[in-house]
Amino acid sequence: MHYLLTVIGDTDNPADDSAPGAIDAFNDRLKAEGRWVFGGGLTDPRDATVTDSRGGQPVLTDGPFVESKEFLAGFWVVTADDLDAALALSADASRACHRKIELRPFGGVA
Amino acid sequence: MADAGLDEVLARVHRDEWARVVATLARRFGDLDVAEDATAEAFATAVERWRADGVPANPGAWLTTTAGNKALDRVRRESRRDAKQRQAHMLTDQLAGPPEPTGAVEDERLRLLFTCAHPALAREARIALTLRLVGGLTVAEIGHAFLVQEATVAQRITRAKAKIKAAGIPWRVPAEDDLPARLDGVLTVLYLVYNEGYLASGADADPVRADLTGEAIRLTRLVRELLPDDGEVAGLLALMLLTEARRTARVSSSGELVTLDQQDRGAWDHELVTEGHALVRDRITSGRAPGRYQVLAAINAVHTDAPDARETDWSQVVALYDRLARLDPSPVVALNRAIAVAELDGPQVALAQVEPLADRLARYHAFHATRADLLRRLGRSAEARAAYDRAIGLARNSAEMAYLTRRRDELPAAEGR
Numbered sequence: 295m296h297y298l299l300t301v302i303g304d305t306d307n308p309a310d311d312s313a314p315g316a317i318d319a320f321n322d323r324l325k326a327e328g329r330w331v332f333g334g335g336l337t338d339p340r341d342a343t344v345t346d347s348r349g350g351q352p353v354l355t356d357g358p359f360v361e362s363k364e365f366l367a368g369f370w371v372v373t374a375d376d377l378d379a380a381l382a383l384s385a386d387a388s389r390a391c392h393r394k395i396e397l398r399p400f401g402g403v404a
Numbered sequence: 405m406a407d408a409g410l411d412e413v414l415a416r417v418h419r420d421e422w423a424r425v426v427a428t429l430a431r432r433f434g435d436l437d438v439a440e441d442a443t444a445e446a447f448a449t450a451v452e453r454w455r456a457d458g459v460p461a462n463p464g465a466w467l468t469t470t471a472g473n474k475a476l477d478r479v480r481r482e483s484r485r486d487a488k489q490r491q492a493h494m495l496t497d498q499l500a501g502p503p504e505p506t507g508a509v510e511d512e513r514l515r516l517l518f519t520c521a522h523p524a525l526a527r528e529a530r531i532a533l534t535l536r537l538v539g540g541l542t543v544a545e546i547g548h549a550f551l552v553q554e555a556t557v558a559q560r561i562t563r564a565k566a567k568i569k570a571a572g573i574p575w576r577v578p579a580e581d582d583l584p585a586r587l588d589g590v591l592t593v594l595y596l597v598y599n600e601g602y603l604a605s606g607a608d609a610d611p612v613r614a615d616l617t618g619e620a621i622r623l624t625r626l627v628r629e630l631l632p633d634d635g636e637v638a639g640l641l642a643l644m645l646l647t648e649a650r651r652t653a654r655v656s657s658s659g660e661l662v663t664l665d666q667q668d669r670g671a672w673d674h675e676l677v678t679e680g681h682a683l684v685r686d687r688i689t690s691g692r693a694p695g696r697y698q699v700l701a702a703i704n705a706v707h708t709d710a711p712d713a714r715e716t717d718w719s720q721v722v723a724l725y726d727r728l729a730r731l732d733p734s735p736v737v738a739l740n741r742a743i744a745v746a747e748l749d750g751p752q753v754a755l756a757q758v759e760p761l762a763d764r765l766a767r768y769h770a771f772h773a774t775r776a777d778l779l780r781r782l783g784r785s786a787e788a789r790a791a792y793d794r795a796i797g798l799a800r801n802s803a804e805m806a807y808l809t810r811r812r813d814e815l816p817a818a819e820g821r
Contacts, residue, residue, distance in 0.1 A: 295572045376574035377524060378582070399571045 296400040297380040303367030312392045320390035333370035422540030427512035446471035521590040529564035611803030639698030642683035646704035649676035661807035665713035699728045718748040735764040751781040769798035
């Protein structure tokens with residue numbers, strides 16, 4: 295199965311306080327174990343642009359689609375046999391990036 | 405066979421076979437929804453067929469086969485895609501084979517328990533799912549027991565089953581490394597069920613719901629059957645038995661709580677006490693360090709060992725609470741320890757240990773009830789009265805409320821007013 299590990303950022307504490315090299319080491323491990331699909335950190339949520347083409351012409355809006363204290367700071371897409379295996383990766387991911395992680399299964403992948 | 409006899413047989417078979425059938429089907433079909441519905445249908449069919457044709461020689465096998473056929477019908481009905489069709493053909497072959505040996509089925513029930521109590525599910529969902537899929541309680545029974553709408557229970561169960569499927573919650577007993585933590589989750593669910601029965605909430609509700617305490621004990625016995633060497637499983641079972649033994653003595657005929665020191669010890673269920681004590685002794689002789697359920701059971705063993713409340717070995721109780729506090733340094737444990745300290749060193753010493761817990765336990769009725777009792781014993785009536793008021797306001801159990809109200813009303817009138 296494919297799972298999305300979302301890194302939950304917090305505007306009250308925006309600094310990256312992960313231990314130096316911890317995230318790289320986690321990434322290397324995911325790759326070595328064949329679990330890595332894709333992942334990365336995102337820039338500040340204020341750098342976001344929302345596009346809405348539902349009315350025909352795209353309408354652009356500056357900023358994230360939802361204003362909140364918590365934001366999407368980065369993510370991993372991994373493969374795991376089941377939820378327990380994915381939860382174990384989540385626990386290690388949270389330790390590596392020193393942030394909360396939300397884990398969600400993909401309903402399907404292209 | 406007379407209908408009364410048949411009803412009894414049906415009740416017994418339901419109790420003994422429900423979890424086994426659900427677990428076997430869940431394993432075969434990889435789908436809890438299919439397993440639950442097919443099992444319920446098989447039991448409904450049994451009610452009709454057994455009345456007409458008599459009870460089959462092996463009711464469990466009959467139910468497993470019938471439920472399997474019903475599940476297969478459903479999978480076939482729903483199979484629009486080829487993949488599912490193939491699965492259905494494969495299953496036809498499996499079902500034609502001999503029934504699985506009992507040993508394997510025992511494991512299926514354990515798997516079912518671990519799936520239902522998975523920590524990724526909401527606490528309420530774990531309880532509802534365990535009672536429905538392992539306990540075989542109806543949605544209406546669960547709703548009644550927890551004072552929530554039937555629709556709410558049904559929704560929790562449906563949502564939980566959907567998450568199990570979509571999120572890939574595995575169908576297996578956890579690996580040895582994870583077992584203690586995951587088993588603790590299973591035991592927590594069972595203990596919550598027991599406590600909801602023993603300290604039932606609701607001002608107008610029965611103070612004790614024997615259906616829930618009985619169900620919790622039955623399921624814990626099942627876990628013990630499946631994991632006979634685990635100390636915490638034995639500890640939880642002993643704790644429940646030693647608590648259950650006092651159940652009827654704990655509420656007066658007028659529906660008021662009777663505290664441990666006032667209980668008629670002759671009214672305790674001595675068979676349960678004996679069984680509980682034997683479990684505690686077994687654990688002590690095992691020589692392995694006990695977990696929290698074992699320590700709680702040992703505390704209850706000390707209480708139930710005393711022929712009279714005055715003969716309780718309070719220093720032993722306090723020593724056990726010290727041990728518990730090391731495993732679980734929570735304010736609730738500190739509060740219970742202080743109650744024992746009051747018997748050993750007096751209410752003044754105990755009160756000094758209770759007061760610092762005020763911030764953390766402000767919303768906990770037992771904190772205020774304990775404080776009220778200590779203040780009463782120290783003759784500080786006005787403060788005791790205020791504490792009783794807080795406790796009554798926070799209590800959710802009708803017998804406790806009645807007891808606290810009487811204690812408050814028996815306080816001497818406040819001086820100088």
